[in-house]
Amino acid sequence: GYTPNAFARGLGLNTMNTVGLLCADVSDVYMAQAVSFLEKGLRSNGFDSLLCCTGALIKDRIKGLDLLLSRHVDGVVFIGSNFVSTDQEQNAYILAAARKAPMVILNAFLEGAHVYCAYCDDGAATQSVTQQLLKLGKHRVLYLFQASTYSGMRKMDGYQQAYQAFGLPIQGELMLECKPGDGMTAMEKRLADKMAGGLRFDAVVASTDDMAIAALKAVKAAGLRVPQDVQVVGFNNSMLALCSDPELSTIDNQLEALCKHCVSTLKGVLSGERMPQRAVFVGDLCCRGTTIPIMMKRGEV
Amino acid sequence: GYTPNAFARGLGLNTMNTVGLLCADVSDVYMAQAVSFLEKGLRSNGFDSLLCCTGALIKDRIKGLDLLLSRHVDGVVFIGSNFVSTDQEQNAYILAAARKAPMVILNAFLEGAHVYCAYCDDGAATQSVTQQLLKLGKHRVLYLFQASTYSGMRKMDGYQQAYQAFGLPIQGELMLECKPGDGMTAMEKRLADKMAGGLRFDAVVASTDDMAIAALKAVKAAGLRVPQDVQVVGFNNSMLALCSDPELSTIDNQLEALCKHCVSTLKGVLSGERMPQRAVFVGDLCCRGTTIPIMMKRGEV
DNA sequence: TTGTAGGCGTTATCAC
DNA sequence: GTGATAACGCCTACAA
Numbered sequence A, B: 001g002y003t004p005n006a007f008a009r010g011l012g013l014n015t016m017n018t019v020g021l022l023c024a025d026v027s028d029v030y031m032a033q034a035v036s037f038l039e040k041g042l043r044s045n046g047f048d049s050l051l052c053c054t055g056a057l058i059k060d061r062i063k064g065l066d067l068l069l070s071r072h073v074d075g076v077v078f079i080g081s082n083f084v085s086t087d088q089e090q091n092a093y094i095l096a097a098a099r100k101a102p103m104v105i106l107n108a109f110l111e112g113a114h115v116y117c118a119y120c121d122d123g124a125a126t127q128s129v130t131q132q133l134l135k136l137g138k139h140r141v142l143y144l145f146q147a148s149t150y151s152g153m154r155k156m157d158g159y160q161q162a163y164q165a166f167g168l169p170i171q172g173e174l175m176l177e178c179k180p181g182d183g184m185t186a187m188e189k190r191l192a193d194k195m196a197g198g199l200r201f202d203a204v205v206a207s208t209d210d211m212a213i214a215a216l217k218a219v220k221a222a223g224l225r226v227p228q229d230v231q232v233v234g235f236n237n238s239m240l241a242l243c244s245d246p247e248l249s250t251i252d253n254q255l256e257a258l259c260k261h262c263v264s265t266l267k268g269v270l271s272g273e274r275m276p277q278r279a280v281f282v283g284d285l286c287c288r289g290t291t292i293p294i295m296m297k298r299g300e301v
Numbered sequence C: 001t002t003g004t005a006g007g008c009g010t011t012a013t014c015a016c
Numbered sequence D: 001g002t003g004a005t006a007a008c009g010c011c012t013a014c015a016a
Helices: A006-013 A029-044 A058-070 A088-097 A124-133 A148-165 A184-196 A209-221 A253-272 B008-015 B029-044 B060-068 B090-096 B122-135 B150-166 B184-196 B207-220 B254-268
Strands: A018-021 A048-053 A075-079 A103-106 A115-120 A143-146 A175-177 A204-208 A233-235 A248-251 A277-283 A283-285 B020-021 B048-053 B076-081 B103-108 B114-122 B139-146 B175-179 B205-206 B231-236 B248-252 B278-281 B284-286
Touching: A006 A277, A006 B008, A018 A029, A018 A058, A029 A209, A029 A253, A029 B048, A048 A075, A048 B029, A048 B114, A058 A075, A058 A088, A058 B284, A075 A253, A088 A103, A088 B207, A103 A253, A115 A124, A115 A148, A115 A253, A124 A143, A124 A233, A124 A283, A124 B207, A143 A148, A148 B090, A175 A184, A184 A209, A204 A209, A253 A277, A253 B207, A277 B060, A283 B139, B008 B278, B020 B029, B029 B048, B029 B076, B029 B254, B048 B060, B060 B076, B060 B090, B060 B114, B076 B254, B090 B103, B103 B254, B114 B122, B114 B150, B114 B254, B122 B139, B122 B150, B122 B205, B122 B231, B122 B248, B122 B284, B139 B150, B139 B207, B175 B184, B184 B207, B205 B207, B254 B278
Parallel strands: A018 A048, A018 A075, A075 A103, A103 A115, A115 A277, A143 A175, A143 A204, A204 A233, A233 A248, B020 B048, B020 B076, B076 B103, B103 B114, B114 B278, B139 B175, B139 B205, B205 B231, B231 B248
Antiparallel strands: A048 B048, A248 A283, B248 B284
């Protein structure tokens, strides 16, 4: 009946088999799901998970990362692409941190020593879905997005490229940015106002499920039918997609596979193996009730 | 530019200012929300959060707790009442652990040295809502619940007491148990089968929002109107309640207040103060679209 | 094979 | 007040 003292052990070995989980907000269903997968995978490999939720501000993100490093975590997993900015200077703190411990980034790409990334090609998925909607004659596809994160930009690129590939001009009024703090209710109200003001569209692609559901509600409230008059596609295939009526069609970005990959990569790195620094997964439209079933086949996204 | 070595510091002081967060499943919206509040509160008091998700099996729960204790956490917060059983023997492991570090239990009550509990009086809330439905003439209130956790039992008591207080017999066929592993879709299907088999009810009270939404979907699919034909009430006031159509009326059990209380209690205990070992909060029906608005006033639950 | 000494880096104590 | 030193408990390496 003897348990070694973890602190003494840590001091001697300079590790307590702990990895830091950095996320903006674990109350977000998607991030919570990621934390769940990661914690499970890490634990089954003997690692504890130190959770650090930082919110959206870069200042706090840096502080959170520093805190984890000061605890000598064996590695850090960044959950959500909020941590990687399109502005490379903003990413310097990650590269600096990577000199102390391996950094694993979920859902974004950043090049650098000891930085390992796993993400879904959200851009291609968004483009494919948008393009299929355009092909169906839905030429006014509303795009709802949130902030200039890595994956946010990729998704938007996909949306715009779909229009370009289809030979149609991109219409600024159809691209609606939503503030991260605002809840679903605020989003719904805002969209209702826009519609009352004359905004018309025949499809919606949203970069998260909650925004898609907000749109769905606004559209139904305006007396339009879903999916006959307006088709709606969300992103993340989160549990929320099963709560709406109709159930939400949504792009599944392979979160479980991504998380498993992150865990095994980290495990490999920490046991001295050379691991690939980049892994790209492909998205997959999950068709439910807010799209016309025949239009999109699973696996085509 | 000097950062002290956390391990050496931990060894000397026998603490690394870390608290363990024990929860069955962070991918559950309610628990994720709790983790979010707790982590935030703990961090702002200088504590790191070590997350440990154990699943439902008692064996794994004990293992998880042991793991946290072996890491010499300063305290443990149990999230969700799954950790406290109605069978007192099953709770011995908590009492034993409490000799090593203070245990804080969210949403359940357990008496013991160094055990601190904060919970919402879910029983009273359930009784009040059920009773109001009965008064409205809804004499067949379907009750959906999940397992014999502490708060699960309290809620069920409340439901049954409502029938007793109203002078109506409790009908076993109206109490439907759902397995924890089953998702919303399974629940919905099961209820649809029951309805096809002749089960009739004019109201639903569910012990979590997801079950309520599953019921809502089954009811609507059967061609019944909500709330006119069937009223539905969920539990937890989670984000899911905003996704359904109509939006779900649900009992708010003050999660944020509970979490804040847990944090301040733990903080107090760890700084040597004497803290109350039990705090009871009162629930509050949040009326949305699945109940007839006039029937329930906020604050009456 | 068994046992013992040294080092990890901090904090706290004690002597000056 | 200041500066040296022991103690925290484990691991590892070396010696017997």
